[in-house]
Amino acid sequence: MTANKPKVVILGAGYAGMMTTKRLTQKFGTEEVEITLVNKHNYHYQTTWLHEVAAGTIEPNRSRIMISDVIDTKRVNLVHDTVVEIKKDEQRVVLENDELEYDYLVIALGFEKATFGIPGMEENAFSIESFDKSRLICEHIEYQFSRYKNEEGNDHLLTIVVGGAGFTGIEFVGELAERVPELCKKYDIDKRNVRIINIEAAPSILPGFDEELADYARKSLEFRDVEFKLGTMIKECKADRVIVGDDEEEIKTGTIVWTGGVQANSIVGNSGFELTKGRVTVDSDLRAPGHENIFILGDCSWVMDEENGRPYPPTAQLAMQEADTCANNIAALLYGGQLEDFVFDHKGTVASLGGKHAMGTVFDDKKLYGVTAKAMKNVIDDRYLFLLGGPRLVLRKGKFRPF
Amino acid sequence: MTANKPKVVILGAGYAGMMTTKRLTQKFGTEEVEITLVNKHNYHYQTTWLHEVAAGTIEPNRSRIMISDVIDTKRVNLVHDTVVEIKKDEQRVVLENDELEYDYLVIALGFEKATFGIPGMEENAFSIESFDKSRLICEHIEYQFSRYKNEEGNDHLLTIVVGGAGFTGIEFVGELAERVPELCKKYDIDKRNVRIINIEAAPSILPGFDEELADYARKSLEFRDVEFKLGTMIKECKADRVIVGDDEEEIKTGTIVWTGGVQANSIVGNSGFELTKGRVTVDSDLRAPGHENIFILGDCSWVMDEENGRPYPPTAQLAMQEADTCANNIAALLYGGQLEDFVFDHKGTVASLGGKHAMGTVFDDKKLYGVTAKAMKNVIDDRYLFLLGGPRLVLRKGKFRPF
Structure with a gap:
């Protein structure tokens, strides 16, 4: 050169x-x-898949790609x-x-x-922010489950608080709803002792999103035992609890994940x-x-x-x-x-809700639910891989394999 | 009745x-x-396999058996x-x-x-004592590895201190030597940052065991980067360090496992x-x-x-x-x-040292090393399963499958 x-x-x-x-x-x-x-890092990660890494519902390495595998290093100086x-x-x-x-x-x-100055949030809450931090959440949750049977008076270890009901928060609790039964089985824990609590300051989940779809998402998640506290501010975050709402309710918890702002x-x-x-x-x-x-x-x-x-x-x-x-x-x-x-050019938005569950809009605001939406979500994920690394990358890392 | x-x-x-x-x-x-x-519990666990559960080198459920699977519940009242x-x-x-x-x-x-009154040992050290506690050690170690990249100045998270070089301590560090490279690969960590330190008050490992075999074991483990501090007492155990020896050396660590006494x-x-x-x-x-x-x-x-x-x-x-x-x-x-x-009727003693490594004596004190010893160890493990549950249990849970 x-x-x-x-x-x-x-x-x-x-x-x-x-x-x-x-x-x-x-x-x-x-x-x-x-x-x-x-x-x-010498790798690229799929930020939109990190909630799955954090919940432990995807093999973490599937969400990252070596940069040198898709960028021509003869043409580009990669600086790590x-x-x-x-x-x-x-x-x-x-x-x-x-x-x-x-x-x-x-x-x-x-x-x-972005924690908007909520006291203790910076120090005590995890965030789905990078590959390493997402994997830490996954390991942290599993560690709490493994501690549960070895310590007295520690039911709160099985409570997971997720702050924020935007896209990431909702997709994350959806994955958690799938992961928790697996963890319960592994650690001989009664599923009824586990709580997944989503706390959102706005009066509904997915603020700004189509109401009908947001309602569908909430019901789908509630059906799988996710609890919602909507119209509820997190006032303070401590190492083992959050203080929420005007009545300053204390919720003891083993894991706090903040998705409420970036x-x-x-x-x-x-x-x-x-x-x-x-x-x-x-x-x-x-x-x-x-x-x-x-x-x-x-x-x-x-x-x-x-x-x-x-x-x-x-x-x-x-x-x-x-x-x-x-x-x-x-x-x-x-x-x-x-x-x-x-x-x-808005091609649509689909939110995965864990497992086979999903919902969203495509093209002219056509609404999709359930497995159809989930399939479309996988197509969207694969489209990016295709743009980035062609069919070879879709084959290696893709979610939807039609062949 | x-x-x-x-x-x-x-x-x-x-x-x-x-x-x-x-x-x-x-x-x-x-x-x-x-x-x-x-x-x-409603299950029996193989205490002699727990070091593998603790190191994460065995699928935990392979080390336990539902009691009702091997004990005839028409003949025996099982009280949980x-x-x-x-x-x-x-x-x-x-x-x-x-x-x-x-x-x-x-x-x-x-x-x-048994911690012999060593200050802080009861509160701060894990022990390979039960199925749940062993699994906790496994999850704790992995959690430290997942924290490593997310916190500054925390090299000690990758240090694992094992107190005691008796059978359990030695078998455990052997399994750790196998597990650590896997964890390093998973978490993008340079293996040279990890330390496995075994601390023993006696001047040699496996006190009372054949010297030649103990020497073989020590060399095999040192070759795989296990450090030994022999003739060294643990004076005190804190949350993130142990204080050892007459010069009161401080070793910072993320994990302390005590195998020095029961x-x-x-x-x-x-x-x-x-x-x-x-x-x-x-x-x-x-x-x-x-x-x-x-x-x-x-x-x-x-x-x-x-x-x-x-x-x-x-x-x-x-x-x-x-x-x-x-x-x-x-x-x-x-x-x-x-x-x-x-x-x-002493039929021999074989210590597994992780992976394909093992050593021990069988029959008339014939010494075995390496893969031969490992094969014998698996035979010994299977013999118990055979006595307990017959060939069906060996097939389901056994380590050595000749067919």
Whole structure:
């Protein structure tokens, strides 16, 4: 490679970062640009499958992919390092063990837990935030079950509190409902001693989602013994209990998982980008306001939906579509031409509720329930694998194997 | 059954209790005696396999057997309850939920941890003492590995300290040496960060065992990165460290397992039987001194070896042979005749060292090493299953399947 080639640096190998890298390698020849992908781990993980890792309903390694298995390392410099700071005025990125210069920067560093200042939440609650942290939740829950028969007066070890009834919270309790009977069988525990409690400040689960579908989800989960405390705030979180609601009810528990809020990776705010509700509101071409050569994608940014003046809900689907626009716009910057505005093509949303249970919408808001929805969920999961690594990756890691 | 039948009550379904029950059902017809077997759990576990459960190298359920699968419940009353006290002057046994009268009592309640007053050992160390406690060790170790990548400055989470280099301690570190590479692979951990440290007050491992074999075992384990601190006392045990040796070295650790001492189940001493070094020294016919109708077997008693004036080392092999003598002597008491003295027929001792590794002696002190010893160990394990449940049980739970 020559020193004169423009340098594109992508930070983070999540959905947005992986797909942008992939698109850039498809769009440019070897001699046109120097592409560098920086990631903390040498693997990519499927964030939308982490609730299954956390519940223990999937073999953890199925949710991760070696980056070098799907990104052409002859075309892309893979840097296995942790981002410390983005020095945007100097066009440099500081890593733990190195520094990088860039001409074009793609920030796709993902989310982190937002606890809204709830006392004790940061210290005492787990979050479904990374591969390692999700696996920790799985091991923690199993450890509580294994402790149960060895200690006196410890029924609370079998109580699992999940804060937040958004997508992740609901999908997670769905997987837990499947996992708990297995754990009970393994540890000779009466299932009636186990409690899965979902606590949500809003008056219903899946706020903003179709009411009929949300209602279906709630009933499906209640039928499998998930308890809901809706319209209930978590006031405080201690090592072995949460304090909830206006009457300050104490719920003793062995495991607290917070899914109630996320925000952009704190590196973004710490590097001087202005945040609105925890994320950067990007321009319609996905660039950071005032920065011609910096794109911010995925869970680090808000992209406004011009139709209703509200940001698109951040999902994997959104992140992947942003990657296409980002790659096109980098090409436009390099070779001249009009930058395109991002428009989201909503293909539907399906929530898995554990086992064979699921619900959601596809295409023109057609509603799906049960096994049909579940099959569609698997198709959606596989579509990403197909885009990323072709049929070979679907075969290796896919959930739905039609052959 | 008639009320006049003599009542034989067996406490504990370990090796001694199970085999005694089995022998009694073989020896007596339905109308001759009323046999009752009391056990805390509805399953029997193989104590000699628990180190494998604790290390996570065996599917836990392979080490336990439903009692009703091998004991004829038409012949034996199975009482699933916990013994609280033996009122020997009243010939009654107090259970948590019931009371039993007996004419003949067999106490086979097994061992519990003896910590010799080492400060903090009781509270902070695990022990390979029961099925549930062994599984807890397995889950605890895995939990430490899963925590490792999620917390800063926590290398000690990967250190496992095992106190005691007797049979259980050595077999356990052998299994750990096999398990650790699997855990490292699963959790993306460099094996060099893990330490397995065995600490023993005596100057060599397996005190009392053949020196050449003990030396072989130590080298085999050291070759697989087990560290030994021999001639070293554990002075104190805290939640996250042990303090050892005269120089009071501190070793930070995530897991402490104590295998350095056992004693009779404390119910025995609490019920007024006189203890010597934690156990009852029984008469040569296995009866408690001064009690014509009470036998004490297995890890609750010492049986003297008349040849050398020392007690036989308590092993599963010893417990099973005691069961034969006990059953014969109960028959002699019922129908008259001479009670027989117990004589131990030492068939050999093989220690498993993890994976394909093992060593020991068989028959006339022939020494075995490596895979030959391991095969013999499996034969020994299977022999017990055969005695207990015939070929069907060997097929279901056996380790060595020649067909």
